[in-house]
Amino acid sequence: MAIARNISKSKHIKNIFRYKSSAASALCIENKIIHPKPYSDVPGPKPIPLLGNTWRLLPFIGQYDISDVAKLSQLFYKEYGKIVKLSGLVGRPDLLFIYDADEIEKIYRNEGPTPFRPSMPCLVKYKSEVRRDFFGEEGGVVGVHGEPWKTFRTKVQKPILQLKTVRKYVEPIEAVTSDFLARMIEIRDENQEMPADFDNEIHKWALECIGRVSLDVRLGCLDPNLKHDSEALKIIEAAKYALRNIAILELRFPFWRYFPTTLWTRYVKNMDYFVEICMRHIDEAMDRLKHKTVKDEKDLSLVERILASEPDPKTAYKLALDLILVGIDTISMAVCSILYQLAIRPEQQEKMYAELVRILPDKNEPLTVEKLNQLTFLKAFVKEVFRMYSTVIGNGRTLQEDTVLLGYHVPKGVQVVFPTLVTGSMSEYVSNPTEFLPERWIKQGSGQDKIHPFASLPYGYGARMCLGRRFADLEIQVLLAKLIRSYKLEFLHDPLEYKVTFMYAPDGELKFKVTERP
Numbered sequence: 001m002a003i004a005r006n007i008s009k010s011k012h013i014k015n016i017f018r019y020k021s022s023a024a025s026a027l028c029i030e031n032k033i034i035h036p037k038p039y040s041d042v043p044g045p046k047p048i049p050l051l052g053n054t055w056r057l058l059p060f061i062g063q064y065d066i067s068d069v070a071k072l073s074q075l076f077y078k079e080y081g082k083i084v085k086l087s088g089l090v091g092r093p094d095l096l097f098i099y100d101a102d103e104i105e106k107i108y109r110n111e112g113p114t115p116f117r118p119s120m121p122c123l124v125k126y127k128s129e130v131r132r133d134f135f136g137e138e139g140g141v142v143g144v145h146g147e148p149w150k151t152f153r154t155k156v157q158k159p160i161l162q163l164k165t166v167r168k169y170v171e172p173i174e175a176v177t178s179d180f181l182a183r184m185i186e187i188r189d190e191n192q193e194m195p196a197d198f199d200n201e202i203h204k205w206a207l208e209c210i211g212r213v214s215l216d217v218r219l220g221c222l223d224p225n226l227k228h229d230s231e232a233l234k235i236i237e238a239a240k241y242a243l244r245n246i247a248i249l250e251l252r253f254p255f256w257r258y259f260p261t262t263l264w265t266r267y268v269k270n271m272d273y274f275v276e277i278c279m280r281h282i283d284e285a286m287d288r289l290k291h292k293t294v295k296d297e298k299d300l301s302l303v304e305r306i307l308a309s310e311p312d313p314k315t316a317y318k319l320a321l322d323l324i325l326v327g328i329d330t331i332s333m334a335v336c337s338i339l340y341q342l343a344i345r346p347e348q349q350e351k352m353y354a355e356l357v358r359i360l361p362d363k364n365e366p367l368t369v370e371k372l373n374q375l376t377f378l379k380a381f382v383k384e385v386f387r388m389y390s391t392v393i394g395n396g397r398t399l400q401e402d403t404v405l406l407g408y409h410v411p412k413g414v415q416v417v418f419p420t421l422v423t424g425s426m427s428e429y430v431s432n433p434t435e436f437l438p439e440r441w442i443k444q445g446s447g448q449d450k451i452h453p454f455a456s457l458p459y460g461y462g463a464r465m466c467l468g469r470r471f472a473d474l475e476i477q478v479l480l481a482k483l484i485r486s487y488k489l490e491f492l493h494d495p496l497e498y499k500v501t502f503m504y505a506p507d508g509e510l511k512f513k514v515t516e517r518p
C-alpha cells in the first residue's frame, strides 16, 4: 500500500510538471499522451439561469440547509463521486469538492510559498475596506493572502510555534483549567449534572485561555459572579456571533456585498469591538513590559516577545485579534465534541483514566510538558475524535495555477474544498473507518491500521497550517488530564446528533454527569 501510494505520488508530481510545461494541456504518463477532460465536464448540481446554484442554499426554497454542510458534503460524494463542482454561486468562484486523499496531498504539496485559503470574504472586506485605516497593508493572517500574509506570518509564527513558548503556558493554562473545574463543581445540579448551557461554560474556559495567551491577561470569564454586562461575556457573545454568521454571510446570497444588511452591520460592530479590546489589553501589556527587567528571552510571555521584536504594537494587536477570532469557537467546539465522546464511551474513558493514574499518581501534582508527552492514549483519543467528527469539517485552497485533478483540467481561481470529515472515514484511506479506535494512532505501521496521512488533517497542512495548533493541543490535553484524572464523566440522555453551526459538534444540551473519582 505504502509503495503503491509512493508510486502514485511520484506520478502525480511528474504529472504536474509535465502538465505545466505542456502548451497542449496534455499529460504524458508512461509515454502515453492523455488529454485531461475539460472543466465543464466535472459533475455536480447544475446551476439554473440567473440564480445559479446559490438558490440551493436559500432558506425555504433551497434544497440544502446551510447548517447541514456536513451532510451536504457527504451527499455530494454519494451522488457525484470523487470530484464535484458547485458552480454558479453568486458573487464567488466555483467550489470544487475533492474526495481523494492523493489529490489533496498533491495540492497541498504544490501550493507554493503563499497558499491561498479561500475563507471569510466578509473578514477580507472588513480588514481591507471597512477598517483599512487600522489594518493597512498587513492585515494579519486570517483572511489575508499573498505577500502581506507571508510577511505577517513570518513575523509571528516562530514565537507562537516554538515549543519553548508553549512550555511556558502549561502552568497558566493549568491554572485557568483548575478554575474551570471548580466552576463545574459549583454549577452541578442535584443529579450531579452540568446545566443545559454547559457549552457556554466551555466557551468561557476557551476565552480565558486565549485571553491569557494572546492578551496576557486573565479576563475573569470563570468568575462565579460574572455580570451580564461584563467584558468577558461581551467578548464571548461577539465571538459566537461573528463565527456563527460567517457561513450565512458567505454562502447564502451575499447581499452584504452590495448594501449594508442588518447582519453585516452587526458583524462590523462586533469586529470593531474586538479591535478595541485587543488594543486596550496590548497597550497595557506594553506598559508593563516597559517597567519589567528582562534578563532572558525566556522571561517573556508570547505577547511580550512579539512586542519586543516588533515595537509597533499594531503587529501584536492584529495577531491577538486573529487568535481570538479563530481560537475560541474552534477549541470550545472541539472540547464539547471530545467530552461528549468520552462520556458515551465508558471503556475508553477508563483507559484514559488508567493512563492518567499511571503518569500522575498524585492527582494534585502540577502538570509538565514531560508528563503530557507521556499521555499516549489521551492524545490518540483526541486524534480519533478529530478523524470521525472533524471539528473543522473541511479545509481548502484557491488554485493559483491551472491544475489537473482526477483527470480534469481545473482552471486557476477555483476554490478547492478538502472535505476532511468525509475523507477521514473513507475505507480506501482508513481501515475499519466506522469503528472508533484510538489505538489505530498508536499502532500505526502494523499494516492493519492504514491511515492515509492526508485523509484526516484537523489542523490543515503546510505553510498555512493552523497557527494556534500547539496551544490548541496543550489546552485540550491539560483539560482532559485534569478533568478525567479527578472525575468520571457520563451522559445519561438521548444521544445527540452532530451538526455544523460553524464548527462540527454535538447539537444539544451537554448535561454531563460529573462524579468524583476516589
Ligand code: HEM
Pocket: 117, 141, 142, 143, 153, 210, 322, 323, 324, 326, 327, 328, 330, 331, 334, 391, 392, 394, 395, 396, 457, 458, 459, 460, 461, 462, 463, 464, 465, 466, 467, 468, 469, 471, 472
Ligand atoms: C481544536 C482546535 C482547532 C482546530 C481544529 C483548528 C483548525 C484549523 C485549520 C484547519 C486551519 C486552516 C489551516 C490550513 O489552511 O491549512 C486553521 C487556521 C488557523 N488557526 Fe486553528 N484550529 C484550532 C484552534 C486554534 C486556536 C486555539 C488558535 C489560536 C490560538 C488558532 C489559530 C489559527 C490561525 C491564526 C489560523 C490561520 C493561519 C493562517 O492562515 O496563516 N486555531 N486552524
